[in-house]
Amino acid sequence: MPAFSQELVERLAQATSAMALTGAGISAESGVPTFRDPGGLWEEFSPQELANVEAFLDNPKLVQSWYAHRHAVVAEVEPNPGHYALAELERLLEDFTVVTQNVDGLHQQAGSTNVAELHGNIRRAYCIDCEAPAPEGALAPDGDDIARCPTCGGLLRPDVVWFGEMLPRKEVQRAEQATQRADVCLSVGTSALVYPAAAIPQQARANGAYVAEINIEPSAIADQIDETVIGKAGDVLPALLDAVRAIA
Numbered sequence: 457m458p459a460f461s462q463e464l465v466e467r468l469a470q471a472t473s474a475m476a477l478t479g480a481g482i483s484a485e486s487g488v489p490t491f492r493d494p495g496g497l498w499e500e501f502s503p504q505e506l507a508n509v510e511a512f513l514d515n516p517k518l519v520q521s522w523y524a525h526r527h528a529v530v531a532e533v534e535p536n537p538g539h540y541a542l543a544e545l546e547r548l549l550e551d552f553t554v555v556t557q558n559v560d561g562l563h564q565q566a567g568s569t570n571v572a573e574l575h576g577n578i579r580r581a582y583c584i585d586c587e588a589p590a591p592e593g594a595l596a597p598d599g600d601d602i603a604r605c606p607t608c609g610g611l612l613r614p615d616v617v618w619f620g621e622m623l624p625r626k627e628v629q630r631a632e633q634a635t636q637r638a639d640v641c642l643s644v645g646t647s648a649l650v651y652p653a654a655a656i657p658q659q660a661r662a663n664g665a666y667v668a669e670i671n672i673e674p675s676a677i678a679d680q681i682d683e684t685v686i687g688k689a690g691d692v693l694p695a696l697l698d699a700v701r702a703i704a
């Protein structure tokens with residue numbers, strides 16, 4: 457039985473508003489590699505070397521291929537019980553927001569409707585010159601050519617937030633509003649190393665939320681929150697949901 461406290465269950469069951477910040481760890485059990493995953497074709501590159509504008513302009517083909525490869529993985533996978541449990545929590549509670557750092561769209565696929573995508577979505581791409589949206593899958597051009605905009609010939613890029621880029625204002629606002637009203641904030645499957653996303657549980661806590669993280673190991677914010685539940689998101693979240701349902 458995953459080791460979450462009765463206090464967390466009761467606070468969630470009584471919450472008028474709650475939220476979750478999620479990271480790559482919640483999608484790991486769907487088969488989407490996390491950023492810290494050993495192995496895989498890109499082992500020699502760190503995501504930070506690929507997920508920025510300079511790397512893209514320096515070698516658009518390599519970066520487009522990396523995202524096309526990740527998109528192909530994401531297009532094949534399904535949400536896992538962790539995603540479904542958060543979608544169920546949204547239906548069970550009065551007000552529940554998922555703030556995600558993930559770009560895989562799996563929360564929406566699992567049925568969550570109140571999702572703020574802080575770092576964009578790998579299923580979308582656009583032209584860096586005319587900003588016209590590109591059809592899904594456009595980053596994987598056939599052969600060796602570079603994926604270009606059919607309208608103006610500009611380079612196509614994934615609609616994700618790269619290091620050094622600002623986060624989408626509307627999504628950040630939604631996340632901030634959620635931290636203002638949340639009685640409980642779950643931080644699920646994130647190493648909490650990348651800002652400003654990693655500051656979200658702290659913001660919620662500063663506004664009075666009870667903050668619990670669910671991770672297979674303590675994250676970088678483990679000593680600044682109320683509770684750390686060690687376990688897989690796909691195990692812990694369904695058990696937590698059952699416990700909340702039993703008393704809600």
Ligand code: BV8
Pocket residue numbers: 478479480481482484485490491492493503507557558559575616617618619620621622623644645646647648649650651652653670671672673675687688689690
């Ligand atoms: C910005 C989208 C303003 C793209 C991503 C120095 C100090 C502090 C900050 C900075 C600094 N220098 C620069 C910065 C800012 C920088 C930053 O934070 N850098 C870090 C590395 C120090 N941030 C930015 O640049 C942001 N923009 O600040 O704009 C600005 C402008 C100009 C100059 C300065 C500032 C933009 C950041 C967004 C980058 N884009 N992703 C893409 O996907 O390709 S980041 C990406 O990595 C994720 O989106 C996520 O945010 C981040 C961390 O990943 P996680 O999701 O946490 O995944 P990770 O693999 O790390 O960990 C997985 C976790 O899951 C682990 O804890 C593991 O234990 C756990 N787990 C595994 N399996 C399971 C599990 N848990 C539960 N169950 C399981 N089964």
Ligand code: ZN
Pocket residue numbers: 583584585586587588605606607608609610
């Ligand atoms: Zn264009």
